[in-house]
Amino acid sequence: MAPISKDIQKASEILKHDELVAIPTETVYGLAGNGLSETAVKKIFELKQRPLFNPLILHTYSLEQIERFVSYIPEKAQKLAQTFWPGSLTLVLDKKDTVPDIITAGKDTVAVRIPDHPLTLELLKTLDFPLAAPSANPFGCISPTQAEHVTSYFPEGLQLVLDGGACKNGIESTIVGFEGDEPIIYRLGSIATEDIINTIGGVTVINKNEDNPEAPGMLSRHYAPETTTYLVDDIQSFITSHPNKKIGAITFHQHIDLPNIQSLAILSPKKDLKEAASNLYATMHKLDQLDLDIIVAERFPEQGLGKSINDRLDRATKKK
Numbered sequence: 001m002a003p004i005s006k007d008i009q010k011a012s013e014i015l016k017h018d019e020l021v022a023i024p025t026e027t028v029y030g031l032a033g034n035g036l037s038e039t040a041v042k043k044i045f046e047l048k049q050r051p052l053f054n055p056l057i058l059h060t061y062s063l064e065q066i067e068r069f070v071s072y073i074p075e076k077a078q079k080l081a082q083t084f085w086p087g088s089l090t091l092v093l094d095k096k097d098t099v100p101d102i103i104t105a106g107k108d109t110v111a112v113r114i115p116d117h118p119l120t121l122e123l124l125k126t127l128d129f130p131l132a133a134p135s136a137n138p139f140g141c142i143s144p145t146q147a148e149h150v151t152s153y154f155p156e157g158l159q160l161v162l163d164g165g166a167c168k169n170g171i172e173s174t175i176v177g178f179e180g181d182e183p184i185i186y187r188l189g190s191i192a193t194e195d196i197i198n199t200i201g202g203v204t205v206i207n208k209n210e211d212n213p214e215a216p217g218m219l220s221r222h223y224a225p226e227t228t229t230y231l232v233d234d235i236q237s238f239i240t241s242h243p244n245k246k247i248g249a250i251t252f253h254q255h256i257d258l259p260n261i262q263s264l265a266i267l268s269p270k271k272d273l274k275e276a277a278s279n280l281y282a283t284m285h286k287l288d289q290l291d292l293d294i295i296v297a298e299r300f301p302e303q304g305l306g307k308s309i310n311d312r313l314d315r316a317t318k319k320k
């Protein structure tokens with residue numbers, strides 16, 4: 001099994017040899033390799049069992065680095081970059097020829113991000129290439145927010161997991177692209193839509209493209225536990241109407257006391273959506289280990305990060 005370590009030099013050496021390292025970011029752990037090396041990028045796709053039509057994000061540490069890979073940055077993208085980087089924003093921009101086709105799945109655009117994690121930023125500065133890094137989970141599974149999630153997903157194939165502790169935001173980055181100069185949110189994520197709108201004005205949200213591989217990462221069943229999962233408006237009556245099932249329940253802030261609840265996860269007793277988001281995946285990983293019949297979550301308020309949480313829970317309920 002890959003060691004879990006804080007050794008940046010070791011991680012850097014491994015990456016320079018076209019091998020893979022899992023890296024911490026403030027959103028989720030990434031499965032990283034040299035983004036300019038076809039050999040390394042192929043290893044990422046193979047290990048994740050990810051279809052080649054689903055493009056990857058290039059991670060780097062500065063806007064100057066990003067300019068090596070993109071040909072044009074619309075004004076609104078510059079504003080978003082200034083406001084949110086380093087941070088949980090991914091921009092989809094027109095690419096330069098320096099970006100290999102395997103990264104972009106043959107598209108004319110490339111996804112780029114400057115993550116906000118001190119270890120990974122330090123690592124990136126030791127490299128003269130960007131890191132391609134999808135979330136470090138097998139395709140379709142819940143993203144990892146702790147180093148141990150990564151090692152249990154990938155006992156083989158990884159040389160090292162760079163240990164950055166628990167990811168503080170806990171949900172993937174918000175992806176913003178452009179049609180002409182018009183901004184589009186392609187994936188709800190760790191930055192609330194309201195915060196994007198406060199920065200650049202109106203945006204179109206195209207998040208719900210079921211099973212459309214053209215729409216970024218938005219295959220309908222994604223982020224899913226093995227245990228059958230439900231997302232409901234009235235969690236108490238759902239649980240009461242399944243008396244013979246062993247249930248894991250996820251609530252925003254309310255406590256529920258019913259006999260068939262085996263495990264109750266309250267994501268934020270103090271009603272903070274950011275805290276709830278940061279606990280979501282770790283909770284789903286934990287409940288999925290408990291041999292339950294059902295996981296049920298209550299729908300979160302449709303505002304701020306509540307929308308991103310509902311999006312992930314909704315995808316988790318889709319059948320295989």
Ligand code: TXA
Binds near residue numbers: 029056172
């Ligand atoms: O928070 C995150 O973004 C994490 C951390 C590790 O940075 N990464 C992540 O990567 O979530 P991944 O590969 O699991 O999701 C990246 C998404 C995919 O859904 C992909 O379809 C979309 O980005 N994407 C990548 N390049 C694109 C492009 N050129 N146009 C549209 N969507 C793109």
Ligand code: MG
Binds near residue numbers: 134135143
């Ligand atoms: Mg992913």
